[in-house]
Amino acid sequence: MSKSKVKYSSSKEYIDESRNELVLTEFEVLNAEATDFPGNHHGFDDSWSFEKFKKRLKINIVRMENMEIEFDLIGVDPAIPNAFRRILLSDIPTMAFDKVFMFNNTSIIQDEVLAHRLGLIPLKADPRLFEFRAEDDDAGTPEDTLEFELKVKCSWNPQRTKDHTNPEHLYRDFRVLTSHLKWMPLGGQKDIFTPDAVGPVDDKILIAKMRPGHELDIKLHAMKGTGREHAKFSPVATAFYRLLPQVKLLKEVEGEAAQRLQKCFSPGVIDLVDSGEKKVAKVNDARYDICSRNVFRHEDLKEDTVKLTRARDHFIFYIESTGALAPEVLFTEAAKILSQKCRVFLDELKNGL
Amino acid sequence: MKTFIFKGEGHTLGNAIRTIILKNPDVIFCGYTIPHPSENKLHLRIETKSISAIDALREGLEQLQNLSDHILKTFEVVVMKHLSYI
Numbered sequence: 134m135s136k137s138k139v140k141y142s143s144s145k146e147y148i149d150e151s152r153n154e155l156v157l158t159e160f161e162v163l164n165a166e167a168t169d170f171p172g173n174h175h176g177f178d179d180s181w182s183f184e185k186f187k188k189r190l191k192i193n194i195v196r197m198e199n200m201e202i203e204f205d206l207i208g209v210d211p212a213i214p215n216a217f218r219r220i221l222l223s224d225i226p227t228m229a230f231d232k233v234f235m236f237n238n239t240s241i242i243q244d245e246v247l248a249h250r251l252g253l254i255p256l257k258a259d260p261r262l263f264e265f266r267a268e269d270d271d272a273g274t275p276e277d278t279l280e281f282e283l284k285v286k287c288s289w290n291p292q293r294t295k296d297h298t299n300p301e302h303l304y305r306d307f308r309v310l311t312s313h314l315k316w317m318p319l320g321g322q323k324d325i326f327t328p329d330a331v332g333p334v335d336d337k338i339l340i341a342k343m344r345p346g347h348e349l350d351i352k353l354h355a356m357k358g359t360g361r362e363h364a365k366f367s368p369v370a371t372a373f374y375r376l377l378p379q380v381k382l383l384k385e386v387e388g389e390a391a392q393r394l395q396k397c398f399s400p401g402v403i404d405l406v407d408s409g410e411k412k413v414a415k416v417n418d419a420r421y422d423i424c425s426r427n428v429f430r431h432e433d434l435k436e437d438t439v440k441l442t443r444a445r446d447h448f449i450f451y452i453e454s455t456g457a458l459a460p461e462v463l464f465t466e467a468a469k470i471l472s473q474k475c476r477v478f479l480d481e482l483k484n485g486l
Numbered sequence: 487m488k489t490f491i492f493k494g495e496g497h498t499l500g501n502a503i504r505t506i507i508l509k510n511p512d513v514i515f516c517g518y519t520i521p522h523p524s525e526n527k528l529h530l531r532i533e534t535k536s537i538s539a540i541d542a543l544r545e546g547l548e549q550l551q552n553l554s555d556h557i558l559k560t561f562e563v564v565v566m567k568h569l570s571y572i
Contacts, residue, residue: 181509212505219498468558475551
């Protein structure tokens with residue numbers, strides 16, 4: 134197999150490209166390292182300027198739903214979206230069950246396993262309205278704790294008939310769901326919150342299955358925490374970004390080869406357009422390409438036919454919330470936290486090291 | 487030339503602050519390391535030409551703070567615009 138080479142007409146073209154694009158070749162990704170620092174490239178001013186940054190920065194919202202957001206973050210260094218992503222995953226607090234008081238558990242699921250399952254239930258409570266609980270405090274206060282009760286007992290259905298085997302018909306309350314969780318307001322909490330505003334995100338999450346005679350009697354304390362401490366506190370299902378893919382056709386591809394070319398990319402990336410008798414391949418929209426590089430498997434397509442690149446400073450950011458905070462709020466919180474981290478250390482510098 | 491130790495910070499702040507301090511033309515070298523994964527410590531080393539390392543760090547932190555505040559402001563405006571279109 135021949136290694137496909139990228140050819141440049143001048144060194145300026147090469148430098149421009151290495152600053153702006155990642156090049157996907159058959160066996161490697163070129164220009165993965167950021168080199169735009171002062172002193173690296175002759176003739177470029179890479180020093181930091183807030184004015185320059187303000188001009189370069191662009192944000193477009195592509196899709197914004199209840200639990201998900203997709204937006205473009207253009208004109209920043211990779212370290213910035215990565216900081217936001219890491220903050221989203223582990224630094225934004227949420228409420229989750231952290232203390233489980235097990236008074237009775239005769240189901241077949243062990244206490245510790247059940248406690249862990251309960252911890253993972255996402256809650257709707259807005260973490261910004263609560264404080265972190267002090268480490269030596271076991272009882273909790275209305276400012277830092279939400280108390281819930283889970284009291285379920287499974288029983289036989291009195292109307293059951295002998296020939297039935299379906300558990301839905303035979304038993305009562307054999308499925309313990311999040312809808313069984315009952316909020317017990319502490320102090321003045323009932324004047325501030327409604328049960329709907331603090332409860333589980335979904336009321337059909339299965340917690341345990343039981344049989345007649347099994348019983349759960351549990352008190353739960355939801356507390357504020359961050360994903361750094363335990364993943365159950367993470368406010369996102371996922372938060373990730375990718376660079377904008379770009380596909381360039383360097384020569385005309387037609388007929389059967391065009392169809393093969395189209396199949397090498399995600400649906401919608403390559404269009405086949407009529408040109409006289411034949412179909413000719415044209416790039417429609419490379420945004421949702423998965424950058425598979427399948428095109429390099431074809432001997433006739435891999436040399437000087439397509440150029441696959443990704444824009445260095447165009448980040449497509451995705452946030453999927455777990456339900457406590459809206460995804461757009463999560464991003465604003467992340468930006469606030471990054472800013473606050475800087476402020477803490479600036480104050481430290483001001484007060485002397 | 488100085489090495490700063492940040493307690494309770496990691497790659498989140500480390501890489502961001504390193505990138506922005508490197509954009510300062512007076513800085514010769516800037517790099518960070520987390521010496522041990524189970525110790526919550528970040529070592530940030532700065533070597534400078536004409537300014538002191540502390541000034542380079544202060545400038546970097548201020549720039550990162552401004553950047554973050556500006557992204558927040560821009561994002562909020564974009565969200566408001568997006569909501570008003572619907």
